Amino acid sequence: MTHYNMDYEQVIRAAGHRVTPQRVLILDAVCEGGGHTTLGEVYARVRQVDPSIDRSTLYRTLKLFVDLGLVVSADTGNGEVYYEIVKPHRHHHLVCRRCGKEEEIEHALLQNMFDQVFQQYSFKADTDHLVLFGVCKECQDLT
Amino acid sequence: MTHYNMDYEQVIRAAGHRVTPQRVLILDAVCEGGGHTTLGEVYARVRQVDPSIDRSTLYRTLKLFVDLGLVVSADTGNGEVYYEIVKPHRHHHLVCRRCGKEEEIEHALLQNMFDQVFQQYSFKADTDHLVLFGVCKECQDLT
DNA sequence: TGGCTTATTGCAAAAAGTGGCAGGAAGGTG
């Protein structure tokens, strides 16, 4: 497993929640996805290990993880929602409208913008996983 | 009603679609929302006027409007999707996590960031309606 | 370890969202 945050059990407990086998299993399944995984993929992996786990548990657990900040979810706009284990570096995503490819981008690029927003609107933006749509280099060249 | 774009009928026809009472009603309902409205709110408003309108019609129509550029949809990340009538100026939103208040921000603030993304990643971002979460001025003061 | 409290789970049912289809209506034509 590749939990970047090995204290995940600690995080769950600290928030007053319990560490259950189901939760561990689901978190592992999200990690196995490497980059982004869809809910369906997570479900398949989880069921492979323990077929008794219910869909509703998966939904609830995933939501919990997102709330706790262990997992980030990103709606790609295609109706598909991606889940990804939180990585140590804050980052965002670029998603190509044409080919669907995703790239990660550094948070630094957005920090400037956040700073400006703060200066002009006194609003402290803290969105930690933004998805920008557009057209990637390859697809631009194809034009 | 407050359709910023009064030619909306024209837009629909120009794209080869028909102007039906249902479509007009739904567009009105989105406008009534003023700022952001959720799908559920639009549905409620529509049904109030004409209870015979089907769910699927609402979904289809909303998707059509988004495609036509009459309405923008923005995933807030909370699972809720907001719909908003297109305004003449490109803008984005700030949503306070505490009080839920929304503010509009100029697109210019983001353009810089888009430019940098393009320079570093050769990715042409064209997201036209971003939602940034954070804490607004008032809620910061309350701390 | 045994017992207690209460969060969590699985199940079942409801709600939300999607797709196919036949009848009905919009808009063009004569």
Added chain:
DNA sequence: CACCTTCCTGCCACTTTTTGCAATAAGCCA
């Protein structure tokens, strides 16, 4: 204005997601 073509709508069936509830088990304390 009547007709005709084709798009739209409402209905129905189905998939996906959410919610209520009783039984179960995690975590705490003695």
